[in-house]
Amino acid sequence: MRNRATTSLNKPKIRQSWSKYNLYNLSRIRPPHFGQRTFFQQKWASKSMARDYHGEQVPEKKWQRMFSPRMRSVVPMSSFEMAKDDGSSQSAGRGSGLDKKPGAPDTLEKFIRSRRVPYTQMTFAPLERRLDTAIFRAMFASSARQARQFVVHGAVTVNGKPMRYPGYLLNPGDMFQVEPERVMYATGAPKDRNERRQTRAARKEKAAAKEAEEAAEEAASTEEAKDETKGEAKEEAAVETESPRETLTALLAQAKNIMSRSKDVLPAKRKQELRGFQKAVRRILSRSGSSTVLTTNLEEQFAELTTLLKAKRAEKPSDSKAKEENGENSEEATAEKPSTENSASEDVAGKAPENSPITTQLAEAFRQATQNPEQDVDASELTDHEFEVLRRALIQMRDNPIDSTKPYATPWRPREYMSAFAMIPRYLEVNHNICAAVYLRHPVARPGWTEVPSPFGEATHTPAFLWYLRRR
Amino acid sequence: MFKWLNAQGSEFKHHTPGETNYLSKLDPKLNEKNANGILEKPFPLNLSFRSEPILSEDLRNEIYNRVVRMQRSVRGVSVELGVDMRRVAAVVRLVELENKMKEQGKSLAIPYARAIHEMVPTTPLYDDAREYRSNPHENINDLPVHRLTDPQIFYPVSESRQFNRIDAGRAFSGAPALLHRDAARMAAEPDETIRRITQGDFRQIETVGKGEDEQQVLLPADARIPHPHLIANDRNRISHGMTEPGLVRTKYYKRLDQEMEVDQKRKERAQQRRERTIHKVQPENSRFEFRFRDAVVSAQTTGANGRGSQAPGHRYGVPSYDRKKGQVKIPTRVKV
Numbered sequence: 001m002r003n004r005a006t007t008s009l010n011k012p013k014i015r016q017s018w019s020k021y022n023l024y025n026l027s028r029i030r031p032p033h034f035g036q037r038t039f040f041q042q043k044w045a046s047k048s049m050a051r052d053y054h055g056e057q058v059p060e061k062k063w064q065r066m067f068s069p070r071m072r073s074v075v076p077m078s079s080f081e082m083a084k085d086d087g088s089s090q091s092a093g094r095g096s097g098l099d100k101k102p103g104a105p106d107t108l109e110k111f112i113r114s115r116r117v118p119y120t121q122m123t124f125a126p127l128e129r130r131l132d133t134a135i136f137r138a139m140f141a142s143s144a145r146q147a148r149q150f151v152v153h154g155a156v157t158v159n160g161k162p163m164r165y166p167g168y169l170l171n172p173g174d175m176f177q178v179e180p181e182r183v184m185y186a187t188g189a190p191k192d193r194n195e196r197r198q199t200r201a202a203r204k205e206k207a208a209a210k211e212a213e214e215a216a217e218e219a220a221s222t223e224e225a226k227d228e229t230k231g232e233a234k235e236e237a238a239v240e241t242e243s244p245r246e247t248l249t250a251l252l253a254q255a256k257n258i259m260s261r262s263k264d265v266l267p268a269k270r271k272q273e274l275r276g277f278q279k280a281v282r283r284i285l286s287r288s289g290s291s292t293v294l295t296t297n298l299e300e301q302f303a304e305l306t307t308l309l310k311a312k313r314a315e316k317p318s319d320s321k322a323k324e325e326n327g328e329n330s331e332e333a334t335a336e337k338p339s340t341e342n343s344a345s346e347d348v349a350g351k352a353p354e355n356s357p358i359t360t361q362l363a364e365a366f367r368q369a370t371q372n373p374e375q376d377v378d379a380s381e382l383t384d385h386e387f388e389v390l391r392r393a394l395i396q397m398r399d400n401p402i403d404s405t406k407p408y409a410t411p412w413r414p415r416e417y418m419s420a421f422a423m424i425p426r427y428l429e430v431n432h433n434i435c436a437a438v439y440l441r442h443p444v445a446r447p448g449w450t451e452v453p454s455p456f457g458e459a460t461h462t463p464a465f466l467w468y469l470r471r472r
Numbered sequence: 473m474f475k476w477l478n479a480q481g482s483e484f485k486h487h488t489p490g491e492t493n494y495l496s497k498l499d500p501k502l503n504e505k506n507a508n509g510i511l512e513k514p515f516p517l518n519l520s521f522r523s524e525p526i527l528s529e530d531l532r533n534e535i536y537n538r539v540v541r542m543q544r545s546v547r548g549v550s551v552e553l554g555v556d557m558r559r560v561a562a563v564v565r566l567v568e569l570e571n572k573m574k575e576q577g578k579s580l581a582i583p584y585a586r587a588i589h590e591m592v593p594t595t596p597l598y599d600d601a602r603e604y605r606s607n608p609h610e611n612i613n614d615l616p617v618h619r620l621t622d623p624q625i626f627y628p629v630s631e632s633r634q635f636n637r638i639d640a641g642r643a644f645s646g647a648p649a650l651l652h653r654d655a656a657r658m659a660a661e662p663d664e665t666i667r668r669i670t671q672g673d674f675r676q677i678e679t680v681g682k683g684e685d686e687q688q689v690l691l692p693a694d695a696r697i698p699h700p701h702l703i704a705n706d707r708n709r710i711s712h713g714m715t716e717p718g719l720v721r722t723k724y725y726k727r728l729d730q731e732m733e734v735d736q737k738r739k740e741r742a743q744q745r746r747e748r749t750i751h752k753v754q755p756e757n758s759r760f761e762f763r764f765r766d767a768v769v770s771a772q773t774t775g776a777n778g779r780g781s782q783a784p785g786h787r788y789g790v791p792s793y794d795r796k797k798g799q800v801k802i803p804t805r806v807k808v
Contacts, residue, residue, distance in 0.1 A: 009473060020477055020481070021473070023481065023484060023495070024473045024476055024477060024481065026495060026515075027476065027480075027481070027495055027498065029517060030517075031517060070619065072616070072617075073616075073617045074614040074615060074616050074617060075614070075615045075617060076611040076613065076614055076615075077611075077613045077614070077615045077693065077697050078613070079613055079697075079699065079702035079703045079705070079706050080706045082693070082694060082703050082706075083703045083704075083706035083707040083709075083710060084706075084710065086634075086636040086637060086638075086659065086662060087635070087636040087637035087640060087692075087693075088634040088635055088636045091629070091635040091636075091640070092634075092635070118520040121518075121520055121521070139588060158806045159806040159807070159808045160808070161806050163803075163806065165802045165803070167802055168802055168803065169802075169804070171804075171805055172558075173558075173562075174806065175562075175565060175566070175569075177569075180578075180579055180580060180581040180584075181579070183581055183584060184581050184583075184584055187584055187587075188584070399582045399583055400582070400583040411583070412583040412584065413583075413587070414487070414584075414587040414591075416485045416486070417481075417484050417485060418487075418587075418591070419484060419486070419487030419492070419493035419591045420484040420493055420494060420495055420514075421514070422487070422492070422493070422523075422588065422591035422592050423514050423523035423592060424523075424524075424526050424588075424592055425524075426524050426610065429527075429559050429562040429563060429566065430526065431532075431563075431566035431567070431569070431570060431585075432581060432584060432585035432588045432589070433570055433580045433581060433582060433585045434566070434569055434570045434573050434580055434581070435581050435584075436566055436569055437566075438562035438565060438566065440556070440558045440559060440562055441558060444614075444616075446614070448520065449520055449521070449522060450520050450521055451521075452521070453514070453515075453521055454515070454518055454521060455515040455517060455518055456515075456517055456518055457517045457518045457519060457520070458520070460517075
């Protein structure tokens with residue numbers, strides 16, 4: 001639902017927000033043409049337009065006190081060119097007709113001279129120091145207002161200490177962190193009506209189960225235990241009737257379904273698939289008898305799964321397996337979705353080049369699984385690719401589980417229209433895994449570029465800057 | 473609005489991994505990609521803002537590896553990987569925190585991080601070390617523009633004079649020109665001159681002006697960039713890089729080690745100074761440590777009229793405006 005107070009469609013105002021209404025407004029703005037308007041009117045119109053975006057949550061008086069006419073900028077230097085010349089060749093012959101002709105920019109220095117520094121774009125740079133704005137810029141919240149709420153509600157720490165002031169001005173080197181759960185909520189897709197209903201049902205069921213359990217405990221505990229064992233035995237019997245080969249093919253098909261990333265597959269459908277896969281894996285693993293497998297790391301879980309299903313690799317030479325696998329992984333990583341793989345590799349470490357210890361561990365597990373003499377000979381053969389698919393599906397299931405207790409749609413996916421606003425300015429160094437960022441330095445302008453993200457160009461910022469110079 | 477969202481706007485609903493998905497896509501004039509094949513202007517009206525790449529997960533881990541496991545200096549890693557020194561330090565802090573959180577079994581936002589790295593341009597971990605020089609993450613030698621250099625000044629110099637960056641700094645800060653023999657001595661060994669400034673005592677820098685107007689003479693750009701040692705290295709490369717590349721490399725590493733040593737010493741000295749001024753008391757069986765610092769009455773703290781706000785304690789005739797309306801109580805710094 002649109003917030004009518006802040007997001008007007010009649011008089012479009014651009015806000016620091018990722019909402020689709022804001023995106024629509026952003027797509028409609030045109031460069032201002034002031035025509036016959038007086039200078040005062042131009043300045044007024046520009047500053048109100050810019051202020052609707054920059055620190056709209058900050059009172060005007062407060063901003064006026066923050067404003068500074070001095071703007072930070074840097075010039076990129078080339079050490080090679082500074083080594084070639086101590087500056088005297090630039091100063092020599094000035095005014096005596098020895099100036100070089102302006103030509104194509106071949107050196108860094110000439111390139112710098114050919115581009116202007118967009119100074120007035122830095123008008124609102126002091127606002128970027130605010131904690132709430134920095135949280136929004138680090139993409140931890142979907143709007144500056146939400147970032148402010150996170151701070152006020154105590155979900156943000158600065159240098160490890162809770163900070164409840166959204167107006168706290170970050171100093172260079174400050175590290176701020178938002179609770180990852182809040183960030184997942186802010187940036188994740190919301191639950192739809194069905195999911196909300198499911199959540200309610202799950203909650204009720206849980207409450208009912210708890211009550212029933214308590215009642216049962218009071219009545220008689222012995223009978224209960226009997227029933228349970230019976231039920232388990234029944235289930236196991238049912239599972240064992242399936243042949244491992246069939247189970248494996250079914251599992252693989254499910255895994256492939258999950259991993260195929262097509263946009264037209266409805267989220268609900270995908271979720272069903274995921275749930276089915278999860279169930280299947282759990283069912284198979286439950287046969288192993290050791291409950292630790294479910295809780296310990298993914299590699300063990302995967303190895304257990306392969307041994308249980310009596311799966312086997314298609315390739316025979318076992319010593320070159322690790323290498324092959326690595327090679328294939330990297331190929332896939334480059335071909336399919338590089339960034340996903342990279343981030344997945346971070347904590348699963350299956351993808352990292354050969355020096356990663358867990359890869360060898362995994363390879364070892366494979367080797368044991370394949371060379372185990374007790375295994376049946378008719379075990380189904382899997383190609384590397386199929387193994388990979390299975391593994392990746394498991395990883396995704398572990399990292400991004402279905403959990404109805406979460407306030408966002410699970411498995412987590414980015415909210416719609418988020419990518420149009422996705423950018424991280426250079427003055428922040430962000431670690432998204434832990435939702436923490438470091439404010440490295442104050443934003444600066446450099447020849448041709450500014451570091452203050454703003455939807456408006458110089459045509460708006462220059463009159464706005466002049467307005468705040470207080471020489472109206 | 474919904475007509476637009478369902479037609480043109482539908483492109484922005486979901487992202488394609490590895491590509492940016494910005495509004496400027498719709499404008500045929502702006503729909504141009506940079507050298508890395510990435511659309512980098514998020515705002516169609518603001519052409520002077522671009523979405524710059526962030527460090528990829530692999531590059532981040534590499535930085536951490538080099539600094540923490542291989543014990544390289546932050547300065548050296550910054551030059552090797554083309555990443556700003558402050559960023560290198562921040563990466564180390566963040567990865568350290570991440571490891572700590574993992575150890576504690578806290579939940580991380582992994583699917584979220586993955587999605588962000590798909591949407592935003594990233595700098596990959598290059599296999600070839602030369603790539604870091606030709607295509608670095610950012611420029612590591614940024615020179616901050618000093619306030620003194622804002623005005624344009626007309627400064628006549630005789631033709632016989634070599635007017636270099638040291639002289640320019642003096643001219644900007646209104647200091648008298650160097651004596652000819654000093655200038656010649658400095659020009660003869662430029663590396664040593666700059667090294668003496670950057671590694672020496674900052675209080676030794678010459679000042680101009682009197683009383684309140686006293687300020688340090690603006691240093692040459694060679695001393696104000698983050699990596700002055702790179703200029704020395706490039707000078708060596710130009711003079712004898714073709715004939716003796718080994719020697720150049722040895723000199724570079726020697727200088728790096730020396731820089732690290734100086735940084736270390738500086739840090740230690742600062743630590744000692746801090747410890748000298750603070751008296752720490754930890755009572756037995758107490759969780760707390762009490763730190764006392766002597767109240768100093770000087771021009772820096774109480775000021776000339778004794779009313780300065782820096783000095784601690786209540787002073788006669790100096791009211792505390794603490795409880796007055798409009799006093800901002802937001803902390804200005806959080807100590808680590």
